[in-house]
Amino acid sequence: MTKRISTQRTFSGVSRRSFLAGTGAVAAGLTFSGKGFAAEEKVLNFYNWDTYIGETTLDDFEGETGVKVNMDLFADNDELFAKLKAGNPGYDVIVPTNDYVERMIAADMLVKLDHAKIANIKNVDPSFLNPAFDPGRVYSLPYMWGSIGIGYRKSRVKSVPDSWKVLYDSDEYAGKIALLAAPSTVLQIGCKYLGHPLNESDPAVLEKVADMLIKQKPNIKVFAEDNGQDLLLSGEVDLTMEWNGDILQVMAEDDDISYAVPKEGGLLWEDTLCIPTGAPHPENAHAFINYILDAKAGAAIADFIQYATPNAAAKALMSDEYRNNPAIFPTDDVIKNSETAIYQGTDYTQLVDRLWTKIGAA
Amino acid sequence: MEDWRRGRSAFWLIGLGPTVWLVLFFLLPLTIVWLYSFAELRGVVDMEVTGTLSNYARALDPLYLEVFGKSLVFAGITTGVSLVVGFPVALAIVFATPRWRPVLLLLVILPFWTNLLIRTYALIAVLRVRGFANFTLEWFWEQSTTLLSLLGLGSYQLLGERFEPLELLYNNTAVIIGLVYVHLPFMVLPLYAALEKLDRSLIEAALDLGASQWRAFLTVVVPLSMPGIISGAILVFIPALGSFLTPDLLGGTDSQMIANVIERQFKSANDWPFGAALSFLLMYLTFAALALRAVFARNAGGL
Numbered sequence: 001m002t003k004r005i006s007t008q009r010t011f012s013g014v015s016r017r018s019f020l021a022g023t024g025a026v027a028a029g030l031t032f033s034g035k036g037f038a039a040e041e042k043v044l045n046f047y048n049w050d051t052y053i054g055e056t057t058l059d060d061f062e063g064e065t066g067v068k069v070n071m072d073l074f075a076d077n078d079e080l081f082a083k084l085k086a087g088n089p090g091y092d093v094i095v096p097t098n099d100y101v102e103r104m105i106a107a108d109m110l111v112k113l114d115h116a117k118i119a120n121i122k123n124v125d126p127s128f129l130n131p132a133f134d135p136g137r138v139y140s141l142p143y144m145w146g147s148i149g150i151g152y153r154k155s156r157v158k159s160v161p162d163s164w165k166v167l168y169d170s171d172e173y174a175g176k177i178a179l180l181a182a183p184s185t186v187l188q189i190g191c192k193y194l195g196h197p198l199n200e201s202d203p204a205v206l207e208k209v210a211d212m213l214i215k216q217k218p219n220i221k222v223f224a225e226d227n228g229q230d231l232l233l234s235g236e237v238d239l240t241m242e243w244n245g246d247i248l249q250v251m252a253e254d255d256d257i258s259y260a261v262p263k264e265g266g267l268l269w270e271d272t273l274c275i276p277t278g279a280p281h282p283e284n285a286h287a288f289i290n291y292i293l294d295a296k297a298g299a300a301i302a303d304f305i306q307y308a309t310p311n312a313a314a315k316a317l318m319s320d321e322y323r324n325n326p327a328i329f330p331t332d333d334v335i336k337n338s339e340t341a342i343y344q345g346t347d348y349t350q351l352v353d354r355l356w357t358k359i360g361a362a
Numbered sequence: 363m364e365d366w367r368r369g370r371s372a373f374w375l376i377g378l379g380p381t382v383w384l385v386l387f388f389l390l391p392l393t394i395v396w397l398y399s400f401a402e403l404r405g406v407v408d409m410e411v412t413g414t415l416s417n418y419a420r421a422l423d424p425l426y427l428e429v430f431g432k433s434l435v436f437a438g439i440t441t442g443v444s445l446v447v448g449f450p451v452a453l454a455i456v457f458a459t460p461r462w463r464p465v466l467l468l469l470v471i472l473p474f475w476t477n478l479l480i481r482t483y484a485l486i487a488v489l490r491v492r493g494f495a496n497f498t499l500e501w502f503w504e505q506s507t508t509l510l511s512l513l514g515l516g517s518y519q520l521l522g523e524r525f526e527p528l529e530l531l532y533n534n535t536a537v538i539i540g541l542v543y544v545h546l547p548f549m550v551l552p553l554y555a556a557l558e559k560l561d562r563s564l565i566e567a568a569l570d571l572g573a574s575q576w577r578a579f580l581t582v583v584v585p586l587s588m589p590g591i592i593s594g595a596i597l598v599f600i601p602a603l604g605s606f607l608t609p610d611l612l613g614g615t616d617s618q619m620i621a622n623v624i625e626r627q628f629k630s631a632n633d634w635p636f637g638a639a640l641s642f643l644l645m646y647l648t649f650a651a652l653a654l655r656a657v658f659a660r661n662a663g664g665l
Binding site for chain 1: 403405406407425426428429432490491492529531532610611613614615616617618622623626627628629630631632633636
């Protein structure tokens with residue numbers, strides 16, 4: 001599930017621009033009273049994905065508030081969850097994906113946010129303010145969002161892959177396709193291909209998807225751990241199921257690569273900003289979340305990492321090229337057909353893992 | 363030699379550190395995981411040790427036994443290939459001149475200086491479609507094609523119209539190559555230790571008495587180096603059985619080993635009790651293999 005490997009490399013070209021944008025955010029002079037967190041030491045521990053923050057965001061925040069940010073990196077949600085499961089080792093702000101927000105709420109691992117301390121909530125696009133995984137945004141605020149679709153090599157496909165059939169149910173590109181090594185995601189999208197909801201939990205349907213994958217297995221080259229985009233770039237495969245951000249990175253390096261979300265719809269994900277239970281600096285954490293939701297700070301981050309921002313005020317500051325890129329912002333049709341994964345409890349997770357073992361062993 | 367009983371306090375003082383370390387960082391965590399294997403999940407993060415055997419019952423499902431079986435086959439093939447490749451290497455080092463011996467040994471140990479992950483990625487760079495192995499083959503293909511056209515045979519396209527790269531990565535062969543590559547030093551070093559102690563006059567005697575080179579090797583060298591072969595086989599087989607990184611990175615859709623299943627229980631499946639049960643089954647299996655070896659060794663007349 002590493003979605004952000006190597007953004008740094010790809011987008012180093014925009015670093016100068018980002019730097020200027022970041023400086024602009026400081027010059028704009030955000031309104032922080034500073035009084036609220038006088039009692040806390042001036043430190044914040046941030047646990048984030050790799051290359052998933054603006055180039056100067058942390059320094060700018062320190063310049064603004066005097067709070068020094070220490071950032072640690074995790075590679076996937078499972079690592080984040082496992083690290084906090086036995087007790088918070090000292091993190092103040094974390095960036096879990098939507099279904100893990102649900103999981104962590106269920107496990108009492110997140111604290112309620114004090115919206116009064118996060119005035120910049122007003123910048124968030126209203127459509128993001130009441131998601132099913134956290135109604136009313138009690139525990140989480142949106143950071144970035146995106147889709148899972150098909151990354152492909154234009155010169156090697158007969159037409160734009162507009163159906164999941166090419167990956168799940170066809171030998172058209174035998175030996176040249178990769179799926180994600182993410183058990184629940186692969187089964188969920190398989191449900192969608194067969195006309196069921198993404199979050200179908202009926203064991204009979206999931207078994208059917210697993211059987212389809214077992215049949216398809218000889219045509220699949222590999223379940224890619226976190227490198228589908230590299231396999232595409234190096235010519236190892238011609239089509240791969242991937243996160244849009246990963247494909248965007250290699251699209252910047254190779255004109256022959258493109259990205260599409262099939263007509264059956266895909267999976268939409270959202271990474272969020274949360275404060276874990278036991279955070280030692282909750283005041284600083286609120287100030288930090290507020291800072292990230294600022295228009296200019298948010299635009300500087302989006303400009304650097306090239307993911308879709310849910311921050312309407314930040315998006316307004318961005319270039320047309322960014323705002324109109326269908327690989328960053330899916331079209332309305334795609335959004336209409338796509339769904340978001342929800343956390344479905346232990347029985348579902350165990351069933352999914354058993355089916356995944358079965359697919360691997362078959 | 364002085365009896366340790368005379369310096370009892372010194373003995374305890376020296377022994378204390380390792381003992382504390384072993385108990386605190388080996389036995390205690392192992393016991394905790396063992397207890398987990400008898401636990402039941404309670405909600406998302408909590409589990410309760412209830413003494414249930416349900417985790418083991420689930421682990422004995424034919425599906426998981428099949429994965430255990432496949433892992434045993436992978437580990438077995440890895441051990442076999444390592445032995446066949448490692449024996450000549452160890453022999454070569456033993457028979458090298460004293461000046462070269464330390465250099466050759468260093469070369470065997472050298473890979474340990476680089477992280478396993480880095481070495482595996484390097485192997486990917488060699489084996490992939492646009493990798494060094496295929497680049498080399500393509501070069502030979504081009505040279506041969508040029509040669510053929512110089513000989514006036516170009517129009518027949520004897521070697522195909524264009525070079526088709528081999529699919530070397532993301533299959534079970536790649537996993538075996540990776541496992542052998544990683545574990546070979548563990549085979550070579552014990553073999554070297556055993557062969558170095560070998561009395562060379564015995565080989566000379568065998569040859570003098572009319573045995574062929576091959577016969578002398580099979581009837582003299584191999585039996586005398588058996589302790590090295592067995593320790594090497596154990597040192598390769600056990601870690602290979604528990605590999606998860608190599609099948610993850612080099613394997614295809616058919617390369618799942620039991621450690622991959624175990625890893626998932628502690629991550630995406632979030633089912634620590636079941637993961638613990640699978641881990642301990644793997645450990646019991648290893649103990650059983652070692653016990654079996656001991657029995658065979660005794661029956662064979664002692665080693």
